[in-house]
Amino acid sequence: QQQVKQSPQSLIVQKGGISIINCAYENTAFDYFPWYQQFPGKGPALLIAIRPDVSEKKEGRFTISFNKSAKQFSLHIMDSQPGDSATYFCAALGGRRALTFGSGTRLQVQP
Amino acid sequence: GAGVSQSPSNKVTEKGKDVELRCDPISGHTALYWYRQSLGQGLEFLIYFQGNSAPDKSGLPSDRFSAERTGGSVSTLTIQRTQQEDSAVYLCASSPLLSRGASTDTQYFGPGTRLTVL
Numbered sequence: 001q002q003q004v005k006q007s008p009q010s011l012i013v014q015k016g017g018i019s020i021i022n023c024a025y026e027n028t029a030f031d032y033f034p035w036y037q038q039f040p041g042k043g044p045a046l047l048i049a050i051r052p053d054v055s056e057k058k059e060g061r062f063t064i065s066f067n068k069s070a071k072q073f074s075l076h077i078m079d080s081q082p083g084d085s086a087t088y089f090c091a092a093l094g095g096r097r098a099l100t101f102g103s104g105t106r107l108q109v110q111p
Numbered sequence: 112g113a114g115v116s117q118s119p120s121n122k123v124t125e126k127g128k129d130v131e132l133r134c135d136p137i138s139g140h141t142a143l144y145w146y147r148q149s150l151g152q153g154l155e156f157l158i159y160f161q162g163n164s165a166p167d168k169s170g171l172p173s174d175r176f177s178a179e180r181t182g183g184s185v186s187t188l189t190i191q192r193t194q195q196e197d198s199a200v201y202l203c204a205s206s207p208l209l210s211r212g213a214s215t216d217t218q219y220f221g222p223g224t225r226l227t228v229l
Binding site for chain 1: 144
């Protein structure tokens, strides 16, 4: 019930392309869904987050799409840049205050 | 202001030794979390402190792990009799917890302490 499933495990995108990472959850008590970006040797940094009362949230080149009925959400990175190369984690929170993380996606944007 | 800080950044220890990891949360943040990041297990919750409430210890993997938070600020995670499987990056996060009962608090992470148990 606490698991968040993330795919793909790794992703290679050309500069300027769209990166898409998907997550799915089972626990309907989750009501906050953040995405974190992590560079090697650094802690995760909040990128963007969404609540289930909206279906989409956009901040600059980053968009979260949320499908409550399917219990799925995804991160879209538009105009991907080499500087976006990092590991991305989806997460979920609700009830218990601890974040439940997906397994991570290593994104590589080729110049 | 300053972000979450953790020390040491790296710790190498021998199996069986005790280690202490320190976390300084963002000033004014009432909630503090410890997570562990390892290759095999991803990011796992360990323990959560919120104000003067009893901590949520449900993520601690064994009784060798303990944590305390003094004065509602600095926290120390202690691992006794370390084992090789304890090798991981230990991450601390804090959040302002805007209102009691809300579950939309943003968690801000520190850089982590990389623990290697030989």
